[in-house]
Amino acid sequence: MNHIRSRFCNQPMPARLRFNIGSVLMACLFSVILSLVAGTQTAEAQEKPAVDQQAAARNAIQVQLHGPIDRSLLEVFACKFQQAVDANPDVILVHIDSPGGEVDASLKMASLIMETEGIQTVAWIERDAISAAAFVSLACDVIAMRPGAHIGDAGMITMDSSGQFRHVPEKLNSLIPKVLTIAKANGRPVALVEKMSSKDMLVYHAQHKEDGTLRYISDKEYKLMDDADQWELGKPLPDAEKDRFLFVSGQRAVELGLADYVAVNEASLANQLNLKTPIVKNDTQTMDYVIPILNSRFMAVVLIMVGLIALLFELSAPGMSVGGIISISCFGLFFWSRFLGGTAGWLEVTLFGLGVICVLLEIFVVPGFGVAGISGMLLMFAGLLLASQRFTIPETREQVMSMGGDALTIFGGFTGFFIALIAISKYIGSIPGLSRLTLAPPTLNAAQATAIPTNDVPGWQVIAVGDTGKAVSPLRPSGKIQFNDQFVDVVSDGDFIDQGTNVKVVNKQGSHVVVRRA
Secondary structure, three states: OHHHHHHHHHOOOOHHHHHHHHHHHHHHHHHHHHHHHHHHHHHHHHHHHHHHHHHOOEOEEEEEEEOOEOHHHHHHHHHHHHHHHHOOOOEEEEEEEEOOEOHHHHHHHHHHHHOOOOOEEEEEEEEEEEOHHHHHHHOOOEEEEOOOOEEEOOOOEEEOOOOOEEEOOHHHOOHHHHHHHHHHHOOOOHHHHHHHHOOOOOEEEEEEOOOOOEEEEEHHHHHHOOOHHHEEEEEEOHHHOOOOOOEEEHHHHHHHOOOOEEOOOHHHHHHHHOEOOOOEEEOOOHHHHHHHHHHOHHHHHHHHHHHHHHHHHHHOOOOOOHHHHHHHHHHHHHHHHHHHOOOOOHHHHHHHHHHHHHHHHHHHOOOOOOHHHHHHHHHHHHHHHHOOOOOOOOOOHHHHHHHHHHHHHHHHHHHHHHHHHHHHHHHHHHOOOHHHHOOOOOOOOHHHHHHOOHHHOOHHHHOOOOOEEEEOOOEOOEEEEEEOOEEEEEEEOOOOEOOOOEEEEEEEEOOEEEEEEO
8 A cells, every 4th residue: 555655656747637736726715715705795794684674674653442442442543543544654553452342343443454555554462352352453464462462252242131241142143254254354264263253163173185285164164165075174172162252362373373473572573573663652642532522423413503502692692792602612622523533624614614604694695595595504514414424425335324323413413403492482582691692672662652653663562461462364373463453473372373363462572472362
């Protein structure tokens, strides 16, 4: 072996071999240089992602959904959510902590979220999203939960004749199809979502026999499947047993595919979703809870009725009086609350103002009550109606129903005004304080009455309560009576009185004379 090695080492190296070794050495040297350059570039590249990641961090706005869900909370949430949408962030973070509540209000919240385009919506559940609140969570593109948070238990309940709450039977639960539509739209396991609202079913973890696809299938769904023989059912999920609604924690929700992330706190969530911190919070204030009260239908009826009555008092008195201040305050509160609620704009105020102008023209300029007065009332009604809704022309059945409810509310305000007008007009002259809001008719003193011939004095001035006369026309209920040599316009107290019947004055307020059969 040594001999062979010595012979090999002592032989002169061929030229080709010397050339090949040189090439290898040059290649190695070039590789070292290239490696050093690449290493430098790699180091730079490793520093860039952090800069790029920071530059690519997304803007987010957080909106709260805390407490029981009802119409008032819906108004607050809708306003805050719309403000967040108008700010056009990359992400809207819906911070949910709610035990549920009214189903209709929660579904409207879900619709608001699902109709959002170009903005990712994230449900951040720190504690509970139970019952109706779970539906709002399912409407978001992404669901993130703390490990100990909970979601589910969404069975619909109602009150029976004895005053006890009970769960609505599955076959009568009209909520399930709507919830399943929300789940399908966002790729959530439909069987598990249905199990949140239906306890009379089992859910299995199934695998397709040919392609190995995994999915959750309920026993009810399995019976209706055409390819049921192609699926192999495993054991029922322990979370989805019969006689119980699905109710799981954050970690389990991620394992089942109901949620996407588990985060111990908001900072961890921001890191996982690449959000800029601190996250902008569009928190609710005290005024946010006052606005829904003013926007309620009861308050709408009260504000419209009182505002119209005060406006009538203002028109019956010269100059600016208490009636005008009250009317402006009522309608100001009505439109201001709807401005802040996001349902009103200057168009609605303009329509209402034009309506008031038309009514004033009808009263002070155009005799009688015709086109101007009717147009004015319609414009006022249209302004109030449009200020109560988020759309101009209804496009869906829910919008039609909502518009009908708002129209009835405003009509109720006008009806209350007319009823109050009839009641007040009979007694306003005798009510302390209110009598100052009306103009008293001119009266003659004794000297003036003596100086003016009797036939030149209006009959209502010389007639008094207790005087009698004769009806010279049928009273239906208004007509004329003859009192001595004068004719007086009167109104009966409700009964029809034939011509020629003797009548007696029972009440008098200015020129308004009320009579009944003598």
